[in-house]
Amino acid sequence: MIPYSRQIISEDDVSAVVDVLRSDLLTQGPVVSKFESAVATYCGATHGIATVNATAALHTAMMLLDVGHNDSVWAPAISFVATANCARYCGATVEFVDVDVSTGLICVDDLERRLFDAKRLNALPKVLIVVHIAGQSANMKQISELCQEYDIKVVEDAAHAFSGEYRDGRIGCCEFSDIAVFSFHPVKPFTTGEGGMLMTNDSDMASRARKLIEHGIERNTSNHMTPTDSFWYYEQHELGYNYRLSDIHSALGLSQLKRVDHFLRERESLADYYITQLCDQSLYSLRRDPECRPSWHLFVVQCTSHVKRNALMNYLRQEGYGTNLHYLPIPFQPYYERLGARPNDFPNACRYAEISVSLPLFPGLKRRDIDKIISLCQRAIIM
């Protein structure tokens, strides 16, 4: 079965991990901070804090922004559940915003309307989480202007978007947000196995993040409440978690990062090839924003109906090609329905989930596979 996405591991990656395995420190050694600096430099952000996965980074982002029981966090209706769950971990209410059917990205018009109404009702969110679905940036400039107007913090869930660009910067540089979060899961633009990173340009937030991912322990002795010369002394200042990434994972990430631009160019060229082959009017790719260079984490096409989309997914599977739906609208999840979400309030998200499908896209995929996939798609939708 050819999957919709997969990791590409080289001998250099293997050696980098083996070097750590042969070293004294498997975790909390020197490689994590090298990896953090390399990612921050790549993105143009001041700080990167590596975490066990993006979910942990999102949870840390909520804690950094002091999200609590009386707060509301808004998120797009189309995303992986982790985008919303991070706010629930802090006890906040999650409300959803509809998306644009042709991109799957948060609909800025809907957001603007909702914010206007929420202000009148004194029900503005504390934080807006924006998701760069499939690796294409949301309209961050407009979103950040709106959020400044209403005094709302912005978190970019950039789990899909490492190596992507938006306007003059890399996604993750936090020019238009307080915090951005990446995932390094194997299907993502590059991998550490499991892993994630929280990016910010705020030094206070970065220091606190370092505490929060390590049980709330303050490592900086000058901030200790009890001054002491004892090297074994430590202080926990708040409730944190064990969300640290290991040196083993970071070594894989650091090695993979050297090839990330190559991965991007390959994904780009395969996506272009798909687009040139997609001449059938009943199958089309997502609308592109000219201000964005996507990471092409996913190659999503849309059909004219859910019947055709389902037939296409089943047929490709039968012929040995993996596809996936990214994603069912979060308000559809029984957990969120129980909390009061009403899926019918998000007609665009429902439509997006009915007609979209992610086709295989990863470095190393052959053009002849794309030819085969396109011809199978065409056969499936006329059957």
Ligand SMILES: Cc1ncc(COP(=O)(O)O)c(C=O)c1O
């Ligand atoms: C949009 C989005 N956010 C967050 C996550 C969580 O990432 P992780 O698996 O690294 O925790 C994912 C995972 O697929 C995702 O797609």
